[in-house]
Amino acid sequence: MSGVIPNQQITAMIDAGQIHATAPVIPEQIQPASLDLRLGQVAYRVRASFLAGHGASVAARLEEFEMHRVDLRDGAVLEKGCVYVVPLMESLALPDDISAVANAKSSTGRLDLLTRTITDGGREFDRVAPGYTGPLYAEICPRSFSVLVRPGMRLNQIRFGQGDAVLDxxxxxxxxxxxxxxxxxxxxxxxxxxxxxxxxxxxxxxxxxxxxxxxxxxxxxxxxxxxxxxxxxxxxxxxxxxxxxxxxxxxxxxxxxxxxxxxxxxxxxxxxxxxxxxxxxxxxxxxxxxxxxxxxxxxxxxxxxxxxxxxxxxxxxxxxxxxxxxxMAVPPTQLYGAGIASNYQGQGLKLSKHFKAT
Missing domain, CATH: 2.70.40.10 (Deoxyuridine triphosphatase (dUTPase))
Known part of the structure; x- marks a missing residue:
């Protein structure tokens, strides 16, 4: 059945090894229709934003564009106006009929924290081809505020799907x-x-x-x-x-x-x-x-x-x-705002969750 893959099937994909992580996936990562992705332990400051391109790996392109490395294990500042590439804890081994789309989380966007996912062989940001097997990376460019980050932080999320699910x-x-x-x-x-x-x-x-x-x-x-x-x-x-x-x-x-x-x-x-x-x-x-x-x-x-x-x-x-x-391919067993930490249910004009309520 075509459609967006819900939370219960994301859990099954983790169990089947189609989604792998260097540290066990925690329940808080699994949203009704997506999976939060976690930062790894190092950030690479690069000269410019880039895509790997056909037949090339992100690791190989990093050798070309890397300026220096930032250890995130004790927390580190990603500076406004700079571009960083961070290997994510999650990697994929997708079946041939499953593709994925990534996007920044709501709080990330509200901080003007440009965050995009790149893959080996990728020709587009935030798009993962059907059957992709390999690592995932986050490209991060703070545009308005410098931010302090640590391993395990979740700045972007990924949604899996089969076939064409878009409503005309x-x-x-x-x-x-x-x-x-x-x-x-x-x-x-x-x-x-x-x-x-x-x-x-x-x-x-x-x-x-x-x-x-x-x-x-x-x-x-x-x-x-x-x-x-x-x-x-x-x-x-x-x-x-x-x-x-x-x-x-x-x-x-x-x-x-x-x-x-x-x-x-x-x-x-x-x-x-x-x-x-x-x-x-x-x-x-x-x-x-x-x-x-x-x-x-x-x-x-x-x-x-x-x-x-x-x-x-x-x-x-x-x-x-x-x-x-x-x-959705099938309805999720968990809905946004129903018994899970959903920061923006019923929202109006609202800054990111990092700020005191006005």
Missing amino acids: DTALRALHAESPLVDGVAVIDDGLGFSVDLKLPGTSLVGYRAKPHTGVIDLDNIGYYEPAEYWEEVHSSSGQIILDPGAFYILVSREAVTIPPGYAAEMAPYLAMVGEFRVHYAGFFDPGFGHETAGGSGSRGVLEVRCHEAPFVLEHGQVVGRLIYER
Whole structure:
């Protein structure tokens, strides 16, 4: 059966040796539709981002691009603006009919911590070919904040699938009619469109902008940091803001979305032509996100926005991204938010879990 592989089958893949790890996989790594990946013991500072390319290994390319090595065992700082490659604890021996897609976890994206997965022979970031056998690596580039990391930290995650699981627009409209996916009109065009909310009720606060010169963030510190030390509040009374080139913003979607239990979703960019900005898309949306069966009543999508060459006016209700829905191969035995540590169920405008609640 085609579809995204759920948690119980991920466990079976571990037992079968299709997913191997240098340290035993812990239960907290296994999400309803994905597996968290863990940093290994060393980071390689490299001159530039790279892909291995056909027939080449990442290890061989590291010999070409490595500048120096950083021992992570006692904790080490990955500095803002630098590029690192970290061997992950997990490796794969996939069957010929199973491929994989990786993505940064939500908290990683909200720190503007560019994290992508690369493989031996890989020609694309975050894509693992069917039948791949070999190691996995994380390429990490802190863009707004320097971060303190240690072995075992989970910055990215991987989702496994068989066949084509993506819902086309006709199937997506049928699913929305059966189980509403948003709390308003569904804009369905190559996925479910979502827009930016710049008129939040009862407040002029519409987002946050990363400060350019801050301290280090220890990724083990949860609910620890004062937001004002790292973020400037963004206010609007007009329903519009001007994005500054090079700046990083946390905003929120106008729509509250739900992911029914038999489905998963991935955030994707809308169109490059809509403006001089990019909505970063970190993380997967697991089955049960925002869904009533998992204690939710719709959850907003947090938008990680970076402006490019020119200042750009972003207006309330502007479509900035889309959700691509996929069928699960079989329903997962665990849903997002139902009895597991799910930091963002029922969320609105929200910084990463490392910051004190405002």
